[in-house]
Amino acid sequence: MKKKILFATHEDLGKTAVARSMFLDVASSLSDEYDCTVLSAGNIQKEIRISGLDHLHFERRNPGAVSLRDAWSMAKYIFRNRRVLADFDIYYVRSYPAMILLATIGRRLSTPIIFDTRGLFFHELLDSKKIKSKNFLPALIRLEKWLLRSAKAVICVSEAQMRYYLTLEPNKKKYHIIYNSAPAPKIPPVAAETSPLTIAYVGSMGIWHLPQQINLIVNQLRKSVPDLKFHCITPDIDQAKSLFSSHPNTLIYSHSFRYAPKRFDFAFCLIKDSFSKKVCFPVKLCEYLAAQTPVVFSDNVDVCNSLNDKYNFGVPISLLTPPEIVADELIKLLPAIKKMTATLPDELNFESLIQKVVTVIKSM
DSSP: OOOEEEEEEEEETTTOHHHIIIIIHHHHHHTTTSEEEEEEESOOHHHHHHHTOEEEEEOOSSTTSOOHHHHHHHHHHHHHTHHHHTTOSEEEEESHHHHHHHHHHHHHHTOOEEEEOOSOHHHHHHHTTSSOOGGGHHHHHHHHHHHHHHOSEEEESSHHHHHHHHHHSOOGGGEEEOOOOBOOOSSOOEESOOSSOEEEEESOOOGGGOHHHHHHHHHHHHHHOTTOEEEEEOSOHHHHHHHHTTSTTEEEEOOOTTTSOEEOSEEEEOOOSSHHHHTOOOHHHHHHHHTTOOEEEETTOHHHHHHHHHHOOEEEEOTTSOHHHHHHHHHHHHHHHHHOOOOOOGGGBHHHHHHHHHHHHHTO
16 A cells, blocks of 8 residues: 655745745656645646646745745644644655644654755745844744754755754754756757857846846856857746846746756856855756756855866856956856766756655655
8 A cells, every 4th residue: 555645835836946846746756656645835736637646735825925824824724634634654844834834743643754844944034034133043943953853854955954954953864965956858958049158047036046146247248258148047037127138139038947958058056145055955056957058156055066076067156256257267268168068967867866755755
């Protein structure tokens, strides 16, 4: 008989691309071996039909914001349906808010929990100014300790994240490092277009991705390569247009880059310098490599540096270096960048992630 696994998150999978790719796709990939059900915010019936998964949902009116009303909506749903939730063998929880509620139920039911953290949520709230006062941090860290102790297994996205967690809950056996990943393309990615230099940024216009800094670097690059073409692939079209559209040879559009990758001369993966981002693992790094695209990345993320030392897929830059100097260095390195063999290594392949998740499940 198949084990029944509840995959739970507070996110709206219809509005969060990363959650779909790193959570819903995981549940779908495991559905042959396990009886999987997904609990998330919002009504995503289209995804249910595509993935063949049972789906439970609760109302969330303010995705991306800290909302007591939305938290109460999720809490009401979970506690009203605790008898349904008692029927599962394992809870696989992605997100701190979902973990807070399911840890409470799971401890009472003795249901083992896999806590797939995907980052440091409380620190991210402070870094993004969604919580403005650091006076809350001691209480949040105490809560974080309780969440870690409530989980039978904790999935970290990087070695740096695990080192931080070990300062709170020093039980190394419960931690599993599973990098973010991307699916290997079924056919080789095609070059986006032919030009002296074609570069890209893929992702949201969130300030933690430093779109303003990318804009400044691209402007400087144009001084050396006037025919440069810049692709901004983003769901935030209006914001991107207000920042980039005044430039010639700029294309701004939405595109399912993860599942239909395009190859560029190089692409940007910059991360704002903060504690929560230092221990993160940017999903777009894997997606660029799946697109056989060299990566210009900020050197403040430990895992990007270590992987580049291993696979030589790009160029690290310091966020403290002025944009004109960054651009000059990239122009000097351009012949070497174009010769780079940027490919998706096996350990960043989505199939590798699935096998690692199965190993964690079987250890429960």
